[in-house]
Amino acid sequence: MLIKTGVPTVDDLKKVYPPEERMQQGPVAIIECFQKIPCNPCTEACKQGAILPMADINDVPEMDFSKCNGCGVCISRCPGLAIFVVDRSYSPTEAIVRIPYEFVPVPEVGQKVVCLNRAGEEVGTFEVKKVVSGGKKNMTYTVWIAVPQELCMEVRNIRLGGVAHGE
Ligand code: SF4
Ligand code: SF4
Structure with a gap:
C-alpha cells in the first residue's frame, strides 16, 4: 500500500509501465507519481x-508512450523526482536507467555506484555512463546507469561510496 509505506506496489507500477513492445524500442519515460497532489x-x-494535459492540477500524470522520444527533459523538471527514463535497447544484457539526482558530490562518468530499489535496498553496484546537468537554475542532475536488463525496473536510486553487499 503506497500511502502507508511510500513504496509503490506491483499493481501501482503496472498502471504506469509502458507496453513491453515500447520498452524494447528504445528510451521511454516512466512516471512513478501516484498521489493526487497539486503539481504539473x-x-x-x-x-x-x-x-498529457491534466484536467485538474491534482490529477496524476498520464502518458502517451507513442509520443515519448526518451529525451529525458522531464526528469529534472519533476520536483518529486518521480520520472525515470529506461532504455532497454542499450545492449542485449544491459539497459540504461536514467535517474534524477540532487545530492553532492555528483557522480562521475565511469564511477561505480551502489544502486537501490524503490525501498532503498541495495541491488548491485553498476557503472555511471553519463551525467547531465538540469541547467543553470536547476540543481537536479540526470545520472545514466548501465544495469543488467533484469534490474532495469528495479533500480531507482543510487548511493555513492561503499559497495553493495555480495559485491
Ligand atoms: S520530456 Fe522527453 S522523455 Fe519526458 S515524456 Fe516527453 S518526450 Fe518522453
Ligand atoms: S512534476 Fe513530478 S511530482 Fe509533479 S505531477 Fe508531474 S510527475 Fe508528479
Missing part, C-alpha cells in the same frame, strides 16, 4: 505532448 511541471516540460 511535467506536463509543461514535455514538448512532445507525451505527458
Whole structure:
C-alpha cells in the first residue's frame, strides 16, 4: 500500500509501465507519481505532448508512450523526482536507467555506484555512463546507469561510496 509505506506496489507500477513492445524500442519515460497532489511541471516540460494535459492540477500524470522520444527533459523538471527514463535497447544484457539526482558530490562518468530499489535496498553496484546537468537554475542532475536488463525496473536510486553487499 503506497500511502502507508511510500513504496509503490506491483499493481501501482503496472498502471504506469509502458507496453513491453515500447520498452524494447528504445528510451521511454516512466512516471512513478501516484498521489493526487497539486503539481504539473511535467506536463509543461514535455514538448512532445507525451505527458498529457491534466484536467485538474491534482490529477496524476498520464502518458502517451507513442509520443515519448526518451529525451529525458522531464526528469529534472519533476520536483518529486518521480520520472525515470529506461532504455532497454542499450545492449542485449544491459539497459540504461536514467535517474534524477540532487545530492553532492555528483557522480562521475565511469564511477561505480551502489544502486537501490524503490525501498532503498541495495541491488548491485553498476557503472555511471553519463551525467547531465538540469541547467543553470536547476540543481537536479540526470545520472545514466548501465544495469543488467533484469534490474532495469528495479533500480531507482543510487548511493555513492561503499559497495553493495555480495559485491
Ligand atoms: S522523455 Fe522527453 S518526450 Fe518522453 S515524456 Fe519526458 S520530456 Fe516527453
Ligand atoms: S512534476 Fe513530478 S511530482 Fe509533479 S505531477 Fe508531474 S510527475 Fe508528479
